[in-house]
Amino acid sequence: MDATSFVTFLSAALFVIGALGVLLRRSALLIFMSVELMLNAANLAFVTFAHRWGQLDGQVTVFFIMTIAAAEVAVGLALIVTIFRTKRSTSVDELAQLRG
Amino acid sequence: MMINSTDVVAVLPFISVALGSVGLLIADLLIPAERRHVTAWLAAALLLTAAVIALSLLGSPTFEAFGGMVISDPTAFFLDTLICTIGLVTILLTLRYNQVRGILRGEFYILLALSISGMTLVTHANNLLILLLGIELLSIPLYVLCGIARPRLESEESALKYFLTGAFASGFLVYGIALTYGASGTLSLQTAPAAPNVSGDPLLLIGIGLILVGLGFKVAAVPFHLWAPDTYEGAPTTVTAFMATATKVAGFAALLRVLHGGLPGMESTWQPLVAIIAAATMIVGNLAALAQQNLKRMLAYSSIAHAGYALVGVAAHDTTSVVFYLTGYAFTTLAAFAVITAIGSSEGEEMQFLEAYSGLGRQKPLLGAVLAIAMFSLIGIPPTVGFIGKYFVFQAAVAKGLVWLAVLGVLTSAMAAYYYLRVVMVAFIREGSAAAPLPTPSAPRNLAAAISVAAVFVLGVVPALLLSMIGNGMLSTTP
Amino acid sequence: MTMAEWALLVLLGALSLASALGLLLSRNAVYAALFLVLNFSVGAVIYLLFNAPFLAVTQVAVYAGAIMVLFVFVIMLLGAERLAPAENPPGLAYQRPLAIILAVALLAVAAWALLSGAQIEPSPSVAPRPDSSPQAMGMWLFGPYLLPLQVVALLLLAAMVGALVLSRKS
Numbered sequence: 001m002d003a004t005s006f007v008t009f010l011s012a013a014l015f016v017i018g019a020l021g022v023l024l025r026r027s028a029l030l031i032f033m034s035v036e037l038m039l040n041a042a043n044l045a046f047v048t049f050a051h052r053w054g055q056l057d058g059q060v061t062v063f064f065i066m067t068i069a070a071a072e073v074a075v076g077l078a079l080i081v082t083i084f085r086t087k088r089s090t091s092v093d094e095l096a097q098l099r100g
Numbered sequence: 101m102m103i104n105s106t107d108v109v110a111v112l113p114f115i116s117v118a119l120g121s122v123g124l125l126i127a128d129l130l131i132p133a134e135r136r137h138v139t140a141w142l143a144a145a146l147l148l149t150a151a152v153i154a155l156s157l158l159g160s161p162t163f164e165a166f167g168g169m170v171i172s173d174p175t176a177f178f179l180d181t182l183i184c185t186i187g188l189v190t191i192l193l194t195l196r197y198n199q200v201r202g203i204l205r206g207e208f209y210i211l212l213a214l215s216i217s218g219m220t221l222v223t224h225a226n227n228l229l230i231l232l233l234g235i236e237l238l239s240i241p242l243y244v245l246c247g248i249a250r251p252r253l254e255s256e257e258s259a260l261k262y263f264l265t266g267a268f269a270s271g272f273l274v275y276g277i278a279l280t281y282g283a284s285g286t287l288s289l290q291t292a293p294a295a296p297n298v299s300g301d302p303l304l305l306i307g308i309g310l311i312l313v314g315l316g317f318k319v320a321a322v323p324f325h326l327w328a329p330d331t332y333e334g335a336p337t338t339v340t341a342f343m344a345t346a347t348k349v350a351g352f353a354a355l356l357r358v359l360h361g362g363l364p365g366m367e368s369t370w371q372p373l374v375a376i377i378a379a380a381t382m383i384v385g386n387l388a389a390l391a392q393q394n395l396k397r398m399l400a401y402s403s404i405a406h407a408g409y410a411l412v413g414v415a416a417h418d419t420t421s422v423v424f425y426l427t428g429y430a431f432t433t434l435a436a437f438a439v440i441t442a443i444g445s446s447e448g449e450e451m452q453f454l455e456a457y458s459g460l461g462r463q464k465p466l467l468g469a470v471l472a473i474a475m476f477s478l479i480g481i482p483p484t485v486g487f488i489g490k491y492f493v494f495q496a497a498v499a500k501g502l503v504w505l506a507v508l509g510v511l512t513s514a515m516a517a518y519y520y521l522r523v524v525m526v527a528f529i530r531e532g533s534a535a536a537p538l539p540t541p542s543a544p545r546n547l548a549a550a551i552s553v554a555a556v557f558v559l560g561v562v563p564a565l566l567l568s569m570i571g572n573g574m575l576s577t578t579p
Numbered sequence: 580m581t582m583a584e585w586a587l588l589v590l591l592g593a594l595s596l597a598s599a600l601g602l603l604l605s606r607n608a609v610y611a612a613l614f615l616v617l618n619f620s621v622g623a624v625i626y627l628l629f630n631a632p633f634l635a636v637t638q639v640a641v642y643a644g645a646i647m648v649l650f651v652f653v654i655m656l657l658g659a660e661r662l663a664p665a666e667n668p669p670g671l672a673y674q675r676p677l678a679i680i681l682a683v684a685l686l687a688v689a690a691w692a693l694l695s696g697a698q699i700e701p702s703p704s705v706a707p708r709p710d711s712s713p714q715a716m717g718m719w720l721f722g723p724y725l726l727p728l729q730v731v732a733l734l735l736l737a738a739m740v741g742a743l744v745l746s747r748k749s
Contacts, residue, residue, distance in 0.1 A: 003584075003585070003588060003628075006588060006589075006592065007588070007592075007625060007629070008282065010592045010595060010596070011278075012685065013596060013599075014595065014596070014599050014618075015271075015275050016681070016682060016685045017596075017599040017600060017602070017603050018271065018599070019268075019271070019678075019681060020603060020678050020681065020682060021602060021603045022264075022268050022271075023677060023678035023681070024603070024678055025603075027608065027659070028260060028264060029608055029650070029653070029654060029659060030602075030608060030611055031264055031268075032264065032267065032650075033602060033611060033612065033615050033650065034602065034603070035264075035267045035268055035270075035271050036615065036642075036646070037599060037602060037615065037618065038268075038271030038272075038274075038275065039270075039271055039274055040618065040619060040622055040642070041275060042271070042274040042275040042277070042278040043278075043622070043634075043638075044622055044625060045275070045278040045279065045282060046278050046281065047625070047626050047629050047631050047634060048282070048629055049278065049281050049282035049285075050629075050631070051629040051630055051631075052282065052285075053285040054708065054709060055285065055709060056709045056710075056711060056715065056716070056719050057281075057286070057287060058281060059631050059633075059634055059711060059716065060716065060719050060720060060724050061229055061277075061281070061287065062631075062634050063634065063637065063716070063720070064229060064232075064233065064724075064727055064731055065232075065274055066637060066638070066641050066642065067731045067734065067735065068232070068233070068236050068270070068274075068731070068734065069642070069646065070641060070645070070646060070735070070738075071236070071240055071731075071734050071735055071737070071738035072236075072240065072267055072270070072738075073646050073649060073650075074738040074739065074741070074742045075240055075243055075244060075263065075738050075741045075742055075745070076243075076263055076264075076267065077649055077650070077653050077742075078741070078742040078745040078746050079243065079244075079247060079256070079259055079260050079263055079745055080260070080653065080657075081653060081656070081657065081745075081746065082247065082250055082251075082256055082745050082746065083253075083256045083257065083259075083260050084657050084659070085251075086250070086251050086253055086256055087253065103725070107726075111726075118733055122733075122736070125736075125740065166725070166726045167723050169726055169727070170726070205744060207740055207743075207744045210740060211737065211740060211741065211744070214733065214736070214737040214740070215737075217733065221730065229724075229727055230726070230727060230730070233727055233730045233731060233734065234730070236734055237730060237733060237734050237737060240734065240737050240738055240741060241737045241740075241741060243741065244740075244741035244744055244745060247745060248744060250745070
C-alpha cells in the first residue's frame with residue numbers, strides 16, 4: 001500500500017465514524033460535531049487526491065469546503081442556542097412537538 | 101481571470117438576484133420598521149426582473165462560461181424563470197400571512213432572495229464545486245427561514261431538524277464529490293467519467309452513489325425523506341410552500357445536471373438505482389399521506405410522492421418530461437398553499453387540521469374552488485396540468501422499457517385519489533363549523549392563487565407552450 | 580516515501596482514528612470537542628506531508644481555532660457538557676439498525692478493496708508537485724476559481740444575516 005491509499009482509507013474510516021456519530025448521538029451539538037468530522041474526512045481525501053493528480057484544484061476545493069463549514073457553524077450554533085433558550089435542552093429526542 | 105460578457109450573460113439571473121439581495125439588505129436598513137411591506141415589494145420587483153431576464157435569455161444557444169464551470173442552455177434559463185416566479189408567488193402569499201402571524205422581519209425577504217440566488221446557480225452548474233456551493237447557498241437561508249417564527253417552538257424545532265439533516269446530507273455530497281474527484285482528477289461534470297479506465301472505477305461508483313444520497317436528501321426521496329414531514333409542518337406555511345416547490349425544483353435541477361447533463365455513458369449504472377428509489381418514493385409517500393389529518397403534513401407526504409413521479413422521468417433519462425412535471429407540480433402546490441395560507445391567516449391559533457376546512461366550499465366558494473382544482477391536479481385529472489405531467493413521465497418510462505415503473509405510477513396515483521378527494525369532500529360536503537374564523541382578505545394572495553390556477557389550466561390545455569420553452573433538455577456538450 | 584515518513588504517517592493515522600473514536604464515544608461534550616480539535620490538528624500535519632502548507636495553516640486557524648472555539652463556547656454557555664446516557668429513543672429507533680448496516684457495508688467495501696489489492700495509483704505518471712504556496716493559492720482563487728470565490732462571499736453574508744436573525748431579540 002502506498003501513502004495515498006493509506007490516507008484514502010483513513011479518510012473513509014473517519015467519514016464512517018462521523019456518519020455513525022450523526023446516527024447514534026442524541027445531542028444536537030454532538031451530531032453537528034460529527035458532521036464536521038465527515039467534512040474533515042472529505043477534506044483529507046481532497047488533499048490526498050490533489051497530491052495524486054499533481055493538481056491544485058483539490059486543495060482549492062478544500063478551502064471552499066472550510067468556508068462552507070464555517071457558514072454552517074454560524075447558523076447551526078445560532079439555531080442550537082435559540083432552541084435551548086426556548087426549552088433548555090439540546091437533545092433531539094425532546095424535539096417531540098412534531099411527530100405523528 | 102478576465103470576466104467577459106459571455107460569462108456575465110451565462111449566469112445573469114444569478115448575478116441579478118445576488119446583487120439585488122445585497123441591495124435589498126441595504127435598503128431594508130433605511131425602511132422604518134412599520135413599513136416592512138416595502139421590502140417585500142422591492143423583493144418582488146427584484147424577482148420579477150430576474151424572471152424576465154431569464155425568460156428573455158431562453159432563446160440563446162447552449163454555451164459554457166467561467167472556464168466551463170457553468171453552462172447555459174434553454175433548460176437552465178427556463179428553470180431560472182420558474183424558480184424566480186415561484187419566489188414571486190411566495191412573496192405574494194407571504195405579505196398578509198406574515199402580518200397576521202407577527203413575522204415582521206425584513207430579513208425574511210432578503211433570505212428568500214439569497215436562497216433563490218443559490219437555486220439559480222444550481223441550474224447552471226457544470227462543475228461539482230459550483231453544484232455544492234449553489235446547494236449550500238440555497239440551504240443556509242432556508243434553515244433560518246424555517247426558524248424565523250421564533251420563539252414559536254414548532255418553528256425552531258422544524259429549523260433544527262432541517263438543519264441537522266441538511267448538514268448530514270452535505271457531508272455525503274462533499275465526500276461523494278471528493279471520491280469522484282479522486283477517481284477522475286477533475287471536478288467538471290462533463291469530463292469526469294470520460295477519462296479512460298475511469299467509468300468502472302469503484303471509487304467513482306461509490307462517489308456517485310454518495311452524491312445521489314446527498315441529493316436524495318435534498319429532494320426528499322425515500323429512504324432519505326424522514327425530515328420532510330416534521331420540517332414542513334413546523335415551518336411558517338409560506339416557507340413550507342416555498343420549500344415544497346422551489347427547493348424541490350432546485351434539487352431536481354441538481355440531479356438532472358449530474359445524471360442527465362453530466363456522466364455521459366454511465367446511464368446503465370445509475371438507471372436501476374434511480375428506478376428503485378422512484379418506486380419506493382411513490383409507494384411510501386402516498387401510503388403515508390393516506391393517514392394524515394393535518395393538511396400541511398399531508399401535503400408534505402404528497403410532495404414526497406410527487407418527487408417519486410418526477411424521479412420516474414429522471415430514471416427514463418427524459419429531462420423535458422421531468423422539467424414539465426416539476427412546473428406543473430409547483431403551480432398546483434402553490435395553489436393549494438394559497439388556500440392553506442388563507443386559512444392560516446385568520447386570527448388566533450393557526451388551523452392546519454382538515455376539520456378547519458369543513459364547509460369552506462360553501463362559505464368561500466372561490467377559495468374552495470381553488471382548493472378543489474389543486475387537489476384534482478395533484479391526482480392528475482384532465483384538463484389540469486397534473487394529468488399531462490404524469491402522462492409525459494409515464495410515457496418516457498414506457499419508451500425506455502421501464503413499463504413496471506409506469507404501471508406502479510398509475511396504481512399509486514389511483515390510491516392517491518382517495519386522500520386528495522377526501523379534502524374536497526370535507527370542504528364541499530361537510531357542514532361548516534360556526535366557530536372557524538374566516539380568513540382575512542388579501543389582494544396579493546388572491547393574485548397568487550389566480551396565477552397558480554391559470555397556470556394549472558393553461559399548461560394542462562396547451563402543454564406545447566411550455567415544451568417549446570424547455571427546449572431539448574440538458575444535453576451533454578460532449579457528443 | 581522514506582521509512583521515517585511512513586512511521587510518522589502511521590502514527591498520525593492511529594492518532595486520527597483514536598480521536599475520532601473518542602468523539603464518537605465520549606460522554607462529555609467538552610471532551611468530544613477537544614477530541615475533534617486533536618483530529619483537526621492531526622489532519623493539518625497530514626496536509627503538510629501532502630504538499631499543502633497553506634491548507635495546514637488554515638486548518639489550524641479556522642477549524643481547530645475559530646470553529647471549535649465557537650463550539651466549546653456554546654457548550655459552556657448552555658452548560659450542556661454533561662450528556663444523558665444513550666437510551667433507545669422512541670421515535671428514532673430505525674437509526675440504530677441503519678447505523679449498523681452502514682458500518683458493516685463500509686467495512687465490507689474497505690475489506691474488499693484491500694483484499695482485491697485495489698491500489699489507488701499514485702497517479703498515471705509520476706505526478707509533478709505543483710506550487711502550493713499561499714501566493715499560488717491566491718492566484719488560483721482569484722483566477723479560475725473567481726466565480727466560486729464570489730459565491731462563498733455571498734454564502735458567508737447569508738450565514739451572517741441568518742445568525743443575526745436567529746439571535747437578535749425580536
